[in-house]
Amino acid sequence: MHDHHQEEHLGSSEFITDIVIGMSDGLTVPFALAAGLSGAVSTNDIVVTAGIAEIVAGSIAMGLGGYLAGRTEIEHYDSELKREYDEVERVPEREKQEVKEVFAEYGLSPHLQDEIAEELSKNKEKWVNFMMKFELGLEKPDPNRATKSAITIGVAYIIGGLIPLSPYFFTSNPISGLQYSCIATLVCLFVFGYFKSKVTGQPPVFGAFKVTAIGAVAAAAAFFVAKLLE
């Protein structure tokens, strides 16, 4: 019951975490890129073109990268699962020994270690699941999660990236665009940092400042480095 509740909670917050990850990265990198270019070029259209190219590149790299990472996790789990089933079949005594070692580490008596290993070995499926989680530390990944996660992160990155970029559509020069971009982006970074910290159970205001600071440092560094190159 307790476990089930916790998993549900994690499930819904994973979706929110994906949004926040995509959006705060989408806010940070295009913001810093646009800021960097604003110090080095004289027209808004270069900033806009570079910004859009970055958003396309970043959302594909993060989304597709996240998708493939998720697929890899599933394949890794499945191949380890197959190996464990194979091992409890072929070398049951060695696998029992591994169960005992898990509990020896927590100071349980040898007598109790034996009993646990014996009882576990009566049900192969549960035995294998036990080994997956307690020996290898692997949780069964949700097979739909990779796709959902990729789409969520990619779309959030695009939306996040359009926030720092949009002022350049409406202003007449990059420095004026940069001013509005700073205001809009830093406010959004603060809000997303707040929610990100809430979701991960951290002090939200402190977390909001951290996320905002990363964006501000990245943008300032990009601005000054690009200025040096002029």
Next chain:
Amino acid sequence: MHDHHQEEHLGSSEFITDIVIGMSDGLTVPFALAAGLSGAVSTNDIVVTAGIAEIVAGSIAMGLGGYLAGRTEIEHYDSELKREYDEVERVPEREKQEVKEVFAEYGLSPHLQDEIAEELSKNKEKWVNFMMKFELGLEKPDPNRATKSAITIGVAYIIGGLIPLSPYFFTSNPISGLQYSCIATLVCLFVFGYFKSKVTGQPPVFGAFKVTAIGAVAAAAAFFVAKLLE
């Protein structure tokens, strides 16, 4: 012994994983950004400025972001650890019940569940460590890892990003720069994809193609979207 060996193995591959993460992202996003701009601007210096600004922004966002994520993980672990110590002190019976529930899930008999809970509760430190790992699924994070990881990923991103960008230093126009950039970057993505897959235990050649494909798709998409904006 077995466990110890596994942890050592993970430790060294985490460093390599950080290099590969930073470098393959550093290769992908600046490559795609430069490709996008190559289709839209007529001089190399804009591509170079935007590329450098992106590398600065991306390395700070990834490095600092990774550092803060690592710190958050440590703080989260420490606060949960404190809570578990508090709970075994205040409500030991409820905590014993939670131990039993962990084993009920794997089909162990109630009699054995009781015995495990009793023995575990004799040593508070081991009991708490057990709860951290098996109830909450939390592993003790390495306190130095956050800093090391941040520096490794950030530096690898910079080195990775300079590979797609360097052809634009030596060529006379963006399209010619793009041609050399494609060759250099796709070869490097393939090599890093190969090692990335080796490290994560996946089929290396297939993995190499996947990583290369993400880079190629991101670059092609950025190129065509930027062309549309012209």
